[in-house]
Amino acid sequence: METKMAADPEADKYYLEKEQITVDSDDEFQYEEVPVDEDFVAADLEEDLDAAVRTIRVSEEDAQATARKDGMSKPSVTQHPEVIDDFVRNFLVRIGLTRTLDCFQTEWYELQQRGLLHEEDIGVVPDIYMRNQNLDNEIKFLKRDVEKYKDAAMKAKETYVKLRKERDYHRMHHKRVVQEKNKLITDIKRLKRHYAQYxxxxxxxxxxxxxxxxxxxxxxxxxxxxxxxxxxxxxxxxxxxxxxxxxxxxxxxxxxxxxxxxxxxxxYGPTQRMLVEERQKAMMDVKEFPQDYKRHPNDSEFPPDTGVNPYLNQAKALPGHLTRTGGFRLSNTFQAHSHPVSSLSLHPRKQILATSSDDHTWKMWSVPGGDIIMTGEGHMDWVSGCDFHPSGSKLATSSGDTTVKIWDFSKAECIHTFTDHTHAVWGCTWHSCGDFLASCSLDNTSKVWDLNSLRCRYTLRGHADSVNSIEFLPYSNTLLTSSADKTMSLWDARMGLCAQTFYGHLHSVNYATFNLKGDMVASCDSYGTAKVWDVRAVAPIVSFETGPHPANRVGFDPSGTVLAIASNDSTIKMYELSNGKLSSLVGHEDAVQCLLFDRSGEFLVSGGSDCTVRIWS
Incomplete structure (x- = not known):
């Protein structure tokens, strides 16, 4: 292109720039063919293409909406035509011809002052020049975009090749895993058929x-x-x-x-003989009662509350090395049930252990060997507690099916079922004379059952929430209950009246028990707090924390110097009352639900949610 710079026809003509404009053609561009993987499925490609088209359409709609929004919110910019002298100046400045720009401006202003420039020479630049300049700028921008897209395409190609290799590797690995899986399945079926024969x-x-x-x-x-x-x-x-x-x-x-x-x-011993004599006298007096007397003729009489615990002397003579917390080590473990073990009871004279479980059964084992002796089935729900009869010939069990059952070993069957409770029964305990059984329930009550008349003698009402545990003081008519209302109570079983209540726990009391002498009570709650109480002062002697996990069961050793707590953190906490030392027995794999000491203190038995019974000696 060329531009005439002066009006004088004799003046020389100056060419500012001469450039050949080439037209790009699609035929000259070298396209690279992208190989298509044969493993791709046509349906997948069509789905990917449809998804890409939908994405582009959505992007275009969003861009148009944004443009419309911007057009409404911002005013448009109007571009005014550029005059010839400004066009020349901008061109010279852009290519860096500063001296030429000075000469041009000197001569331009001189001719303009003389009036030698015609109107058409100093007007606006023709549209063709402006269009050529805009096209030139657009070409530069497009070249940069082409380079950018080419780099992106190369990176995408590299990523595609990498992903294809990884896909092939994982596909091969998947086939190998499938083959191994099929082989293992075949072996398992073969082993099942093999063991099914046995x-x-x-x-x-x-x-x-x-x-x-x-x-x-x-x-x-x-x-x-x-x-x-x-x-x-x-x-x-x-x-x-x-x-x-x-x-x-x-x-x-x-x-x-x-x-x-x-x-x-x-x-019979003296206490039992006295009970028999008193019962015979009472039965002789029944004939003299009036016709409207409401007492059941087969009701048993409670023995005088002057019995002496024969195990006290044994507890005093207990060797000191057996009461130390550090003296217990895990000696035996056996799988007792298919569900958590909920309660334990030791035979009064033999090395026999009774266990109850959430699998609706109770079992008897020889300890410490762990050989099974007997299994009892009959409850319709989890069995929560069990306790041996003082003679060792019967077993009482309590269950979530709201019943209490009495099992006779000589007959190998359930001989009676008590059904007066309206909710799940948490536990049961025998009177030392063997004629009375007490149970506690979720219905906020406890009941005293007579084994001779087979009826409920008393219903102990007073707790405001579930009664979680119950225990007879050995050779006594005193009952101890613990409740979810955060209290414990002492009851006179002869009259069914509450004699004393212990206050002090801040959470539900899960269990409470006497020591062998009967002058102390230990309790534990759902926050892991354990307390030892003085029965005569009705006040706590010591309180300590084993939480924040719940404490499920607590028990004194025969000497009354060591307290064992079954914790929900799968450990047994051992607390020495003399020095306040707290240690742990680790062995269970889940929460410890129950524990008890042997009468001689030689070993400790525990059961837990891991379905095992463990013996510590």
């Missing part, structure tokens, strides 16, 4: 073993009963021989020497 034999052997162990235990009970009768007959024979001798002094001496041991063929 399953009937194992079930038969298990049943035979349980029957044998049950017969063995029943034989031991019969032998003990026979030995008791033999001992009573021998004592009677000796007393008759001494009576024939006519020595009254000798009889008195023999009576004193046999104080506290059976002296007749019944096998």
């Amino acid at each position: 399953e009937p034999t194992l079930q038969q052997l298990k049943k035979k073993y349980e029957v044998a162990m049950k017969e063995k235990m029943l034989s031991k009970l019969e032998r003990d009963r026979a030995m008791g009768q033999v001992t009573g007959l021998q004592s009677t024979l000796k007393s008759m021989e001494s009576f024939k001798g006519g020595s009254v002094t000798t009889q008195k001496a023999n009576g004193q020497s046999r104080r506290g041991v059976p002296v007749d063929g019944t096998g």
Whole structure:
């Protein structure tokens, strides 16, 4: 292009710039073909293409909406035509011809002052020049965009190749895993078929073993009963021989020497003999009662509350090394149930343990070996508690099905079911005489049952929430209950009245128990707080924290110097009352639900939510 700079025809013509404009053609551009992976499915490509088209359309609609919004909110910019001298100046400034610009301006202003420039020479620049300049700028922008898109395409190509390699690797790995899985499934099916052949034999052997162990235990009970009768007959024979001798002094001496041991063929001790005599007198007096007397004729009489616990001397003589918290180590573990173990009870004279579980069953085991003896099935819901009869011939169980059942080992069946509770029953406990059973329930009450008349003698009302535990003080008519209303209460079982209430816990009391002497009570709550109370002062002696996990069960050792707490953090906390030392027994894999000490203090038994029973000795 060329521009005429002066009006004089004789003046020289100056060419500011001469440039050949080339037209880009799509035919000259070298396209690179992108190979298509044969593994791609046409349907997937069509879905990806449709998704890309939808995305582009949405982007365009958003851009148009944004443009309309900007157009409404901002005024448009009007571009005025550019005059020739400004166009030349901008051109010279853009390409850096400063000296030429000075010469141009000097000559331009001089001719303009002389009036030698015509109107058409100093007007606006023709549209063609402006259009060419805009096209030139657009070409530069497009070239930059092309370079940018080319770089992006190369990066996308590299990413695509990398992803395809990773896809091929993972596809191959997936095929290998599928092959291994199919092989394992085949092996498992083969093993199942193999072991299915042995399953009937194992079930038969298990049943035979349980029957044998049950017969063995029943034989031991019969032998003990026979030995008791033999001992009573021998004592009677000796007393008759001494009576024939006519020595009254000798009889008195023999009576004193046999104080506290059976002296007749019944096998009863002094307390039981006194109870039998009182019951016989009461039965003789029944005939003289009026016709409208409401007492059941088979009701049992509570024994006098003057009994002496025969285990007190044994507790005093307990060796010191057995009461130390550090002296207990895990000695045996056995899988007891298929669900959490909820309660434990030891036979009064034999090394036999009873367990109850959430699997609706109770079982008997020989300890510390862990051999199963008997299994009881009959409850319709989880079994919450169990307790051996003082004679060891029966077992009482409580359940979430609102019932309390009595099981007789000699008959190997349930002999009675108490159904007066209206909600789940949490626990049960036997009176030392064996004629009364107490239970506690979610219905906020406790009940005292008579085993002779098979009825509820008293309903203990007073707690404002669920009664979580209940326990008879050994050789006494005193009951201890703990409740979710954060209190504990002492009850007189002969009248069904509350004698005293302990206040001090800030959370639901999960369990409470006496020590062997009966002068202290230990309790634990749902926040892990444990307390030891003085029964006579009705005040706490010591309080300590084992939380924030709940404490489920608490128990004194026979000497009354060590307290064991079953915690929900899968440990057993051991607290020494003498020095306040707190330690932990670690072994359970889940929450510890129950524990108890052997009467001799030689070992500790615990059960938990991991379905196991563990023995610490």
